[in-house]
Structure formats: C-alpha cells, structure tokens
Amino acid sequence: KAGVTQTPRYLIKTRGQQVTLSCSPISGHRSVSWYQQTPGQGLQFLFEYFSETQRNKGNFPGRFSGRQFSNSRSEMNVSTLELGDSALYLCASSAGRSYTNEKLFFGSGTQLSVL
Amino acid sequence: QQPVQSPQAVILREGEDAVINCSSSKALYSVHWYRQKHGEAPVFLMILLKGGEQKGHDKISASFNEKKQQSSLYLTASQLSYSGTYFCGTELNTGNQFYFGTGTSLTVIP
Numbered sequence: 001k002a003g004v005t006q007t008p009r010y011l012i013k014t015r016g017q018q019v020t021l022s023c024s025p026i027s028g029h030r031s032v033s034w035y036q037q038t039p040g041q042g043l044q045f046l047f048e049y050f051s052e053t054q055r056n057k058g059n060f061p062g063r064f065s066g067r068q069f070s071n072s073r074s075e076m077n078v079s080t081l082e083l084g085d086s087a088l089y090l091c092a093s094s095a096g097r098s099y100t101n102e103k104l105f106f107g108s109g110t111q112l113s114v115l
Numbered sequence: 116q117q118p119v120q121s122p123q124a125v126i127l128r129e130g131e132d133a134v135i136n137c138s139s140s141k142a143l144y145s146v147h148w149y150r151q152k153h154g155e156a157p158v159f160l161m162i163l164l165k166g167g168e169q170k171g172h173d174k175i176s177a178s179f180n181e182k183k184q185q186s187s188l189y190l191t192a193s194q195l196s197y198s199g200t201y202f203c204g205t206e207l208n209t210g211n212q213f214y215f216g217t218g219t220s221l222t223v224i225p
Binding site: 033035045056106108 | 158
C-alpha cells in the first residue's frame with residue numbers, strides 16, 4: 001500500500017506570490033489534515049477534511065485555504081506569501097472521522113521557503 | 116489549546132531511561148504519541164484513551180492521567196534508534212479537535 005504522498009517536496013517562492021501544495025492520502029483513507037511545522041513551534045494544526053468537507057480549522061489567517069476532492073486528495077493554498085510562511089507543511093491521513101482510535105499517517109512534507 | 120511538553124530537549128546515554136510529559140489545559144479524550152526522526156515524517160507510536168490506560172510496546176510505554184489531563188511517555192533502556200523529536204497529539208473532549216504538543220527533542224549518544 002502506498003503511503004501518503006506530498007508534492008512538491010521543495011518549493012521556493014517570493015513574497016506576495018501564492019502556492020498550492022498537494023497531498024494524496026493512503027488509498028481508502030477519507031480524512032486528511034494539514035500541519036505547519038517550524039522550529040520551536042511544533043506542529044500547528046491548519047485544517048482537516050473528511051469526505052470533501054472541512055471539519056476543523058486552526059488559528060491561521062484566511063490566506064491559508066484548502067480543499068478535498070472526491071478521491072480524497074487534498075490541496076492547500078497559501079496566497080500573498082509572507083516570509084513567516086516559510087515552514088515544512090505536513091499532511092496526514094487516516095481512515096475514519098475520529099481521532100480516538102485512528103492513527104495518523106504522515107507524508108514527508110513540502111518544505112516551503114519564502115524569499 | 117496546544118498541549119505543553121516537557122522537557123523541551125534531553126540527551127541520554129544508551130541504556131538510560133527518559134520520561135516525556137504532555138500537559139493540556141483542556142479536558143482530553145485521547146492522546147497520541149509520534150516520533151519524528153530528522154528529515155523524516157512523524158511516525159505513530161501509540162494511542163491512549165480516556166480512562167487512564169497505560170500502553171506500551173518494546174521498551175516504550177505511556178500513561179494517561181485523566182484527572183491531571185496529562186500523559187507521560189516512558190523510554191527505558193534507550194537505544195540510539197530512539198533519537199528524534201517526540202510529539203504528543205491531544206484530542207479534546209469537545210471532539211473533532213486535535214492539537215499536537217510543542218515537541219521534545221531526544222538524543223541518545225553512545
């Protein structure tokens with residue numbers, strides 16, 4: 001079974017540009033969540049989707065948005081990039097809609113650098 | 116709502132033990148533990164449910180103290196392969212909200 005796939009692996013953008021990151025979950029998984037990882041801040045929750053519906057959103061500005069398609073693949077978009085958006089963006093998938101008994105499977109992440 | 120982990124960093128010699136704590140200000144329903152090695156994706160270790168259960172595999176175990184809203188990860192007889200950053204993930208009682216802790220960097224040296 002293929003794992004969680006994130007593309008691209010690395011991305012360099014300049015301030016003001018926008019970027020789209022992609023995440024393909026494990027086959028059969030319907031939940032996808034996104035996290036921003038920066039040194040010292042741990043994993044900051046961005047949003048979570050289940051069956052194309054956004055269930056939860058973290059405390060990030062509206063420049064951060066996402067969506068999930070009918071095949072469970074998810075995209076995350078950041079508009080008007082700022083230097084502070086430089087981070088590793090991780091997505092995770094799980095089979096069900098509850099965290100209680102569902103472990104998360106993470107992708108290798110997209111390393112975004114904003115210059 | 117982000118749980119706080121302590122210590123932030125720890126260095127151990129092979130064979131020594133370590134405890135990593137994860138504390139939340141909110142009521143918790145479950146706690147996950149993950150380990151992330153440098154340059155790799157976080158990998159699941161275990162889930163603990165409300166009810167104070169303790170779980171473990173190999174020489175890594177964890178407990179969940181519901182009254183204190185705290186979970187602890189125990190690593191005994193540490194091995195070089197235990198090095199990495201450990202994250203707890205907490206599911207709030209309100210449901211459908213999941214937050215990772217600040218992380219604990221663990222380094223095991225020969």
